[in-house]
Amino acid sequence: MNQLIYAALVQDTKKVKKILKKEKINLDMKDNSVIDDEGYQVQLTLLGECLMLNLFDSAVYLMDRGAFINEPIQVGEQMEPVYFYLMKNNPSLVFSPVFSTLIERADLKLIKQFSVGVLYTGYTNAWPSEAVSQLADNGLDLTGRNEDGYTVRDNILVQKNVHTLHEYIRQANLAKAREYLTDESAFVCDRAGRSSLHMAVLFERRFVIKYILKSYPATVHIKDDNGRTAMHYACALQDGSDIEDLLVQYGSDETIQDDLKLCPMDYKLNEEENFIEKERKKTCAFDIYLLEVYLNLADGIIEDDFDLVRGETTLACCAVDVKMADIMSKMYKNTSDKPPGFLQLCLDNKRENIARYLINNGVDMWEDVVLEDKVMKFPLAVEKAGMLRLNEFLSKRRREDTDEDAKFKEAEKTVKEAKAETSKWTEEEMGEEDEDNGKSKTCTVL
Numbered sequence: 001m002n003q004l005i006y007a008a009l010v011q012d013t014k015k016v017k018k019i020l021k022k023e024k025i026n027l028d029m030k031d032n033s034v035i036d037d038e039g040y041q042v043q044l045t046l047l048g049e050c051l052m053l054n055l056f057d058s059a060v061y062l063m064d065r066g067a068f069i070n071e072p073i074q075v076g077e078q079m080e081p082v083y084f085y086l087m088k089n090n091p092s093l094v095f096s097p098v099f100s101t102l103i104e105r106a107d108l109k110l111i112k113q114f115s116v117g118v119l120y121t122g123y124t125n126a127w128p129s130e131a132v133s134q135l136a137d138n139g140l141d142l143t144g145r146n147e148d149g150y151t152v153r154d155n156i157l158v159q160k161n162v163h164t165l166h167e168y169i170r171q172a173n174l175a176k177a178r179e180y181l182t183d184e185s186a187f188v189c190d191r192a193g194r195s196s197l198h199m200a201v202l203f204e205r206r207f208v209i210k211y212i213l214k215s216y217p218a219t220v221h222i223k224d225d226n227g228r229t230a231m232h233y234a235c236a237l238q239d240g241s242d243i244e245d246l247l248v249q250y251g252s253d254e255t256i257q258d259d260l261k262l263c264p265m266d267y268k269l270n271e272e273e274n275f276i277e278k279e280r281k282k283t284c285a286f287d288i289y290l291l292e293v294y295l296n297l298a299d300g301i302i303e304d305d306f307d308l309v310r311g312e313t314t315l316a317c318c319a320v321d322v323k324m325a326d327i328m329s330k331m332y333k334n335t336s337d338k339p340p341g342f343l344q345l346c347l348d349n350k351r352e353n354i355a356r357y358l359i360n361n362g363v364d365m366w367e368d369v370v371l372e373d374k375v376m377k378f379p380l381a382v383e384k385a386g387m388l389r390l391n392e393f394l395s396k397r398r399r400e401d402t403d404e405d406a407k408f409k410e411a412e413k414t415v416k417e418a419k420a421e422t423s424k425w426t427e428e429e430m431g432e433e434d435e436d437n438g439k440s441k442t443c444t445v446l
Contacts, residue, residue, distance in 0.1 A: 008050055008058040016058065020065055027067040043073045048082045052090050056098040063105065070107045081110045088121055094131045108139040115141045162188050169199045174207050186216040193225035194279075201233040201243055202279055209243060213250045220252040226275075227258035235264040236276045290331035294339070297327075301345040301354055309354055313361050324362035343378045344369045352390040355382075365394060 004025055007015035019025070030043035044052065047067040050059040063069060070081045083106045086093055093099060111118060118140065122132055165180040181196060189195050197219040200208040212219055223229055231252040234243040244264075248254065257263050267274065293312050300308035313324065328341055340348070346355035347369050359365045371381040379394045 005046060008046055008062065009053070009055065011055050011057045013057055013061045016061060027062055027065065028071045030073065042075055042085065044085075045071055045073070045082055047071075048073070048086060051086050051093060051098070051102075054090070054092060054096065056096055060098055060101060063101065069102055069105045070110060080114075081107070084111050084114065084118070087118065094122075094127050099131060100134060103134050103138050106138070108135065112141065161185060162190050165196055166190060166194075166199045169196060169205055169208050170203050172203070172205045172208065174205075174211060177208060178211065181212070181215070183216070186212065186219055187222065189222065189224070192279075193223065195219055195222040195224075195230075197222065197230045198224055198228075198233060201230045201237075201240070201247075202276065204237060204240070204243070206243065209246060213246065217250045220247055220250050223258070226260070229253070229256060229258075229264070231256070231264040232258055232262075232267055233276070233279070236267040236274050290327050294327055294331050297342060298340075298345055301342065301351050302349055304349070304351060304354070306354060306357070309357065313358070324358065325364050341367050341369070343367045347371065347378070347381055347385060347387075350385075350387065352387050352393075355390055356393050359394075359397070365397060 004019045047062045069083045072079045168177040197212050234240040296312045367378050369378050369381045382391050
């Protein structure tokens with residue numbers, strides 16, 4: 001078995017074939033030593049390990065020899081078919097040539113109850129439409145609802161609204177937060193399991209906390225993905241005693257334990273376990289929000305829909321700590337393949353007016369683009385592509401930048417000269433003062 005594993009992992013299909021001819025081996029034997037990114041022990045089969053490592057030649061051969069893609073594996077406390085685990089945890093698998101073979105052999109009925117989750121994963125990972133069509137053709141229900149009654153479209157909209165709600169809470173904007181708080185949204189959590197009350201306590205927004213508790217008191221019992229309630233968060237704050245009292249008043253349990261078997265008071269007494277700063281830095285759903293902005297902007301550029309581009313640009317610029325130039329780096333990305341930048345899309349689709357608008361709103365005009373299979377700076381590509389009006393605009397921008405740079409250098413020179421003159425005057429004054437002091441001393445001696 002060890003020889004087979006080694007041969008498969010180095011993609012030596014000839015040796016794999018030779019070994020399987022000599023002896024009968026259970027290809028679905030599981031390895032218990034795999035620990036995934038979530039910290040779960042996963043019982044992956046050899047086929048599963050090959051697909052996780054993108055060893056597609058070995059994977060195809062193993063499937064042809066009878067390795068079972070529907071083999072149930074233990075992930076945490078639940079059982080799921082190996083192909084489902086792979087689709088969720090190896091984003092590049094869906095883009096690989098082996099995906100169609102895998103789906104043809106997969107029994108999608110086994111994940112019927114997870115269909116919304118599968119499609120939502122496809123949305124967040126930007127799966128190609130061909131992959132989704134293939135899933136549908138093989139029996140996955142695209143219009144199904146999960147146990148909470150949501151379709152995949154509902155999930156997308158909910159997560160987008162959750163980010164907006166949490167952002168207003170972070171900004172301490174109670175008026176705006178109230179617009180998004182409903183009997184449903186108050187209990188919806190972000191991808192880290194944090195509710196609106198968790199966020200209000202996390203950022204110590206006392207007016208928001210009082211409003212949520214008064215309107216939705218049952219939120220005190222919501223746990224995040226680590227099993228922590230809002231009380232755990234309150235006790236981990238440096239000065240959260242008044243928040244603790246308020247939570248207790250609305251029925252929060254001071255003895256409830258999280259996944260680490262720690263009750264709220266443990267965080268108050270043990271500063272080493274403090275997680276507050278780490279939680280404050282998390283931006284769950286924000287990357288998906290920016291991906292949505294990117295996809296909408298890309299559609300607007302391709303379809304020459306200036307109103308859509310302007311609307312999405314406004315949304316992006318309203319986001320905290322995000323500029324147009326940052327969207328590509330901060331949005332959710334699932335593969336090593338870099339999606340085309342905004343100016344690349346403008347170049348490919350000859351959108352001169354939109355390119356001018358984007359540059360005026362913060363997109364870097366010196367972005368690298370590809371023209372005729374050559375990488376070059378956007379202004380050069382525009383010139384070569386014969387986009388005359390845009391070329392004139394970029395030339396003007398370069399001249400303005402040059403003028404600004406010259407003005408800055410001139411101002412810097414003036415400041416240096418002024419400092420030098422001041423220093424000279426100071427030295428002369430000091431010299432005169434020393435001379436006067438000398439004379440004074442002479443007089444005194446006489």
